[in-house]
Amino acid sequence: MSPEERDKELEAELQFHLDEEAERRREQGAPDADARKAAQRSLGNLLQIKEATRVQWTWHPLDQWKLDIAHGWRQLAKNKVASCAAILSLALGIGAVMSAFRLVDALLWRPLPIVEPDRFYAITREGVGPSGQFRISESSSYPLFREMREAVAGRAEFLAVSYAEHADLTYQTDAEMEKAYRQYVSSRLFASFGLRAAAGRLLTDSDDRQPGAAPYAVLSNQYWRTRFGADPAVVGRRFRIAQTEWEVIGVLEGPFTGTEPGTMTDIFVPMSMASPNSLENANSFWLRTFLRPAAGASVPALYEQLNAIYIHHERERARHFLDFPKELLANFPTDQLRVHPAAAGASTLQSDHRTALLALGALAGLVLLAACVNAGNLMLARALSRSREMALRISIGASRTRLIRLVLLESVWIATIAALLGGVIAWQAAPAVAAQINPASDPARLYLPADWRLFAFGAALTAAITGIFGLLPALRASGIQPSGALKGGDESHRRGHILHAMIAAQAAFCAVVLLAGALLGASHKKLASQPTGFRPDRLLAVEAVAKSPQPPVYWSQLAERIRTMPGVRSVEISEWPLLSGEMSNRFVAFDGGPPVRTLTYFYRVSPGWRDSMGIALLRGQDLQVSDTFPHTALVNEAFVRTYLAGREPLDLRFTIGGKDGQRIPIRIAGITADARYNNMREPVPPIVYAPFLGVDQAGLEQPMRRATLNVRLAQEEDGGLAAGLRREVSRFRADFRVTNIRTQQELISMHTLRERLLAILSLFFSLTSMLLAAVGLYGVLDYSVLQRRREIGIRLALGAPALRVTRGVAGRTLAMTACGAAAGTATGWAGYRYLGSLLYGVRLGDWMYLSLPAAVLLLLAVAAAIGPVLRAVRLDPLQTLRAE
Amino acid sequence: MPKLELLQGTLDLLILRTLLWGPAHGHAIALHIQQTSDDVLHVETGSLYPALHRLERQKWVAAEWGRSGKGKRARFYSLTVEGRRQFAHEQTRWEQLSAAIGRVLRPVEGRS
Numbered sequence: 001m002s003p004e005e006r007d008k009e010l011e012a013e014l015q016f017h018l019d020e021e022a023e024r025r026r027e028q029g030a031p032d033a034d035a036r037k038a039a040q041r042s043l044g045n046l047l048q049i050k051e052a053t054r055v056q057w058t059w060h061p062l063d064q065w066k067l068d069i070a071h072g073w074r075q076l077a078k079n080k081v082a083s084c085a086a087i088l089s090l091a092l093g094i095g096a097v098m099s100a101f102r103l104v105d106a107l108l109w110r111p112l113p114i115v116e117p118d119r120f121y122a123i124t125r126e127g128v129g130p131s132g133q134f135r136i137s138e139s140s141s142y143p144l145f146r147e148m149r150e151a152v153a154g155r156a157e158f159l160a161v162s163y164a165e166h167a168d169l170t171y172q173t174d175a176e177m178e179k180a181y182r183q184y185v186s187s188r189l190f191a192s193f194g195l196r197a198a199a200g201r202l203l204t205d206s207d208d209r210q211p212g213a214a215p216y217a218v219l220s221n222q223y224w225r226t227r228f229g230a231d232p233a234v235v236g237r238r239f240r241i242a243q244t245e246w247e248v249i250g251v252l253e254g255p256f257t258g259t260e261p262g263t264m265t266d267i268f269v270p271m272s273m274a275s276p277n278s279l280e281n282a283n284s285f286w287l288r289t290f291l292r293p294a295a296g297a298s299v300p301a302l303y304e305q306l307n308a309i310y311i312h313h314e315r316e317r318a319r320h321f322l323d324f325p326k327e328l329l330a331n332f333p334t335d336q337l338r339v340h341p342a343a344a345g346a347s348t349l350q351s352d353h354r355t356a357l358l359a360l361g362a363l364a365g366l367v368l369l370a371a372c373v374n375a376g377n378l379m380l381a382r383a384l385s386r387s388r389e390m391a392l393r394i395s396i397g398a399s400r401t402r403l404i405r406l407v408l409l410e411s412v413w414i415a416t417i418a419a420l421l422g423g424v425i426a427w428q429a430a431p432a433v434a435a436q437i438n439p440a441s442d443p444a445r446l447y448l449p450a451d452w453r454l455f456a457f458g459a460a461l462t463a464a465i466t467g468i469f470g471l472l473p474a475l476r477a478s479g480i481q482p483s484g485a486l487k488g489g490d491e492s493h494r495r496g497h498i499l500h501a502m503i504a505a506q507a508a509f510c511a512v513v514l515l516a517g518a519l520l521g522a523s524h525k526k527l528a529s530q531p532t533g534f535r536p537d538r539l540l541a542v543e544a545v546a547k548s549p550q551p552p553v554y555w556s557q558l559a560e561r562i563r564t565m566p567g568v569r570s571v572e573i574s575e576w577p578l579l580s581g582e583m584s585n586r587f588v589a590f591d592g593g594p595p596v597r598t599l600t601y602f603y604r605v606s607p608g609w610r611d612s613m614g615i616a617l618l619r620g621q622d623l624q625v626s627d628t629f630p631h632t633a634l635v636n637e638a639f640v641r642t643y644l645a646g647r648e649p650l651d652l653r654f655t656i657g658g659k660d661g662q663r664i665p666i667r668i669a670g671i672t673a674d675a676r677y678n679n680m681r682e683p684v685p686p687i688v689y690a691p692f693l694g695v696d697q698a699g700l701e702q703p704m705r706r707a708t709l710n711v712r713l714a715q716e717e718d719g720g721l722a723a724g725l726r727r728e729v730s731r732f733r734a735d736f737r738v739t740n741i742r743t744q745q746e747l748i749s750m751h752t753l754r755e756r757l758l759a760i761l762s763l764f765f766s767l768t769s770m771l772l773a774a775v776g777l778y779g780v781l782d783y784s785v786l787q788r789r790r791e792i793g794i795r796l797a798l799g800a801p802a803l804r805v806t807r808g809v810a811g812r813t814l815a816m817t818a819c820g821a822a823a824g825t826a827t828g829w830a831g832y833r834y835l836g837s838l839l840y841g842v843r844l845g846d847w848m849y850l851s852l853p854a855a856v857l858l859l860l861a862v863a864a865a866i867g868p869v870l871r872a873v874r875l876d877p878l879q880t881l882r883a884e
Numbered sequence: 885m886p887k888l889e890l891l892q893g894t895l896d897l898l899i900l901r902t903l904l905w906g907p908a909h910g911h912a913i914a915l916h917i918q919q920t921s922d923d924v925l926h927v928e929t930g931s932l933y934p935a936l937h938r939l940e941r942q943k944w945v946a947a948e949w950g951r952s953g954k955g956k957r958a959r960f961y962s963l964t965v966e967g968r969r970q971f972a973h974e975q976t977r978w979e980q981l982s983a984a985i986g987r988v989l990r991p992v993e994g995r996s
Contacts, residue, residue: 009959010933012957012959013909013910013933013958013959014929014933016909016910016911016952016956016957016958016959017909017910017911017929017933019956020909020911020912020952020956020958021911023954024915042929043929044928044929044930045930048930049929049930049933049934052930052933052934053933053934053937055934056934056937056938056940056941057937057941058941
């Protein structure tokens with residue numbers, strides 16, 4: 001029988017009793033109205049009888065749950081404002097934690113959608129580079145890959161993928177160019193991963209047998225659906241990337257989009273189709289390599305074998321190095337080979353953002369904990385206001401577990417509603433944050449499904465926070481001594497202790513968040529305000545390629561032609577856009593000596609480039625139109641500082657290694673100021689600015705396949721101009737084409753994106769936790785005034801100075817806040833080293849950062865105290881005492 | 885004669901005793917106790933129904949809906965087998981108790 005039915009029956013039973021009693025009195029001669037009234041009087045308080053009877057019922061456990069859940073809801077609805085405040089603050093915290101989980105899971109934890117992801121290992125190299133800093137190299141050359149693959153054949157599969165390239169391709173004519181992510185993969189990959197085709201066929205071993213013989217492409221299922229609306233007729237279609245025509249031979253089934261979280265490959269092509277130079281060049285590092293041991297094969301044993309191959313291969317390779325310092329050659333290779341489990345794949349995004357995302361997750365967790373304190377506070381207040389009800393329940397025989405359940409269910413309601421709201425927040429926030437990870441032109445593409453992993457995490461999180469904020473109040477409420485509570489006993493003192501402990505905990509959580517927020521914010525500010533050394537405003541970097549290498553004179557003509565376009569102020573040529581991450585380095589030598597151990601960076605530019613970039617010429621002469629590489633060059637201040645301290649640099653000659661082992665001298669024509677080269681973090685390295693115009697030993701001009709046109713505009717706006725530039729380049733000569741146009745500002749901001757994201761989110765978390773702390777502090781202070789209004793009233797009536805009363809009200813709370821802030825700062829100190837790699841130019845040792853959390857929290861506490869304290873000193877003693 | 889409140893624990897005994905006569909609804913049970921005690925024992929409705937539902941939970945009485953003498957729907961309680969056994973047990977205990985109290989109140993003659 002359901003609770004409702006049972007209630008109805010009881011109602012009917014009592015009604016029958018009433019009727020019967022009235023009837024009896026009528027029969028005894030009482031008038032009808034009197035009889036009814038008398039019957040009602042004899043029955044007594046109907047509600048009380050019902051309640052006392054209900055208590056005797058036993059329930060089906062399920063019905064009991066239903067009743068208790070409904071009871072919890074009624075309690076929740078009783079105090080709407082407080083419930084909403086608790087739910088909203090928890091929802092914010094849960095939303096933040098779930099968003100962080102989605103991102104961290106997508107990037108670092110989620111296993112690849114392949115067969116046996118646990119049996120998948122990535123090969124990397126780790127060591128200290130020539131500049132002295134630790135580095136992890138994730139790439140391999142094809143010849144090295146081939147040797148390793150053969151060495152482990154039979155006991156493991158050895159797979160390689162190239163870096164996914166955002167390629168220009170067309171299914172029709174050049175006028176309809178579009179972009180897609182294309183990746184060279186070992187054709188064996190698909191079979192090894194247990195992937196199947198949704199249409200056509202996948203690549204197989206035979207596609208890798210002969211270089212250049214298999215221009216076949218497999219599309220990812222996602223690309224197939226978004227680009228072709230899942231049209232099966234796509235199999236057999238042809239498309240063109242640069243010179244090569246490809247044929248679509250199949251479509252993947254399932255969500256596999258490559259092994260790099262953060263990049264989703266649209267088009268997979270066989271490794272054998274990579275350029276012959278890439279395939280044969282042992283110095284070209286462009287592959288990620290993976291190991292897939294056969295069942296029962298020992299990974300350490302495989303490692304030993306791979307390592308032996310690696311060391312042998314690298315020693316061989318080093319013998320052909322042109323200008324490599326001898327002392328470095330002695331213990332080459334310095335890098336250690338490593339094998340890492342890669343069930344979740346391997347990507348640059350992973351290594352760049354691992355710490356950042358985990359740190360954000362930790363901050364989100366702290367915000368959630370701070371929200372839990374507020375919710376716990378509320379629940380405690382409510383549980384204690386119900387102490388009489390609890391005492392009554394205990395005296396009529398309710399068990400302790402039953403009472404705990406009753407109070408806990410109310411918390412479950414709050415947590416569940418908050419979790420649902422938090423889920424909505426995470427649904428929106430996670431993709432929004434993901435979009436900020438990389439520049440808009442090349443966004444991080446993360447797979448963020450709402451699946452059982454997210455659901456399970458959300459459920460576990462909800463259960464955990466219910467335990468955190470609901471359990472203590474439930475235990476306190478159910479542990480009441482009935483006799484004391486019914487007498488109106490002294491629970492308030494014990495509650496005071498718990499409240500103050502909670503305030504201290506909240507202050508500690510908040511302090512950690514504030515400290516991290518301050519450090520990350522200052523880091524970003526420092527990094528973003530780093531001078532670049534050149535003028536980036538109104539500068540477009542137009543990357544162009546030609547089908548085949550073209551004489552430098554054509555590139556100069558192209559620049560000349562663009563220069564005449566309206567809205568263009570100047571056009572200068574360089575090898576690639578500054579700060580795009582690309583670089584070229586060599587070892588230089590002086591005075592016939594051996595090459596120096598530090599790397600020198602090279603950048604080839606047209607003669608007017610330096611001036612147009614606004615990089616100052618400190619001494620000497622600028623590059624001339626007649627200057628060629630490798631004969632004349634400008635060097636930067638860092639070059640002079642590093643290599644030529646105390647010497648006259650002008651007209652001095654340094655040497656670089658030539659093809660046949662001889663040294664080629666380059667004359668220093670001038671010295672430029674330092675300007676950023678490929679990153680914003682490290683100090684500017686020694687740089688050589690050499691002429692774009694290169695000649696070989698016979699004096700013949702070297703053709704170039706690609707270049708970047710640095711276009712300075714007359715006005716800020718470039719909306720229409722970009723398309724015009726693309727057209728103009730193609731019109732210049734049919735085989736010239738623009739591959740990418742970016743503003744220099746975008747290229748610069750790319751280097752601060754991670755720090756910016758961290759700064760924005762940690763600021764958001766700081767503000768949220770400050771708000772939560774303010775609400776918590778206010779609640780506690782308000783409560784303590786309410787509790788002690790009698791005492792305060794008496795003291796004021798006896799003439800105590802308002803100041804002393806104030807101290808009594810707020811003193812302890814302020815002290816607990818200070819304690820919490822100190823504990824939080826200490827925790828932050830301990831956790832500081834985990835943030836280390838994310839920080840730039842800030843040190844925790846600064847007093848400014850260390851004292852900030854305490855200062856902010858105490859200010860908050862004082863602000864929160866104003867209201868309650870004013871109320872305390874304005875108490876009218878007479879009224880208070882009368883109210884008692 | 886003034887009405888007496890029932891001693892704690894005795895209400896169950898009286899209800900079980902009343903039901904020995906056969907099934908009855910709450911009102912009839914209260915009335916029967918009142919009348920057989922010559923209006924000395926007054927059963928509070930506020931105790932009667934919780935007691936009836938408690939006995940039902942303990943499976944000493946069973947309840948079902950039926951028609952009263954005047955044809956109205958009423959909830960009738962009847963003794964279960966277990967209830968009968970319980971009644972015997974309670975009755976023995978009550979007799980021992982009242983005998984003991986009686987001995988205390990009226991000391992054995994000839995000792996004074």
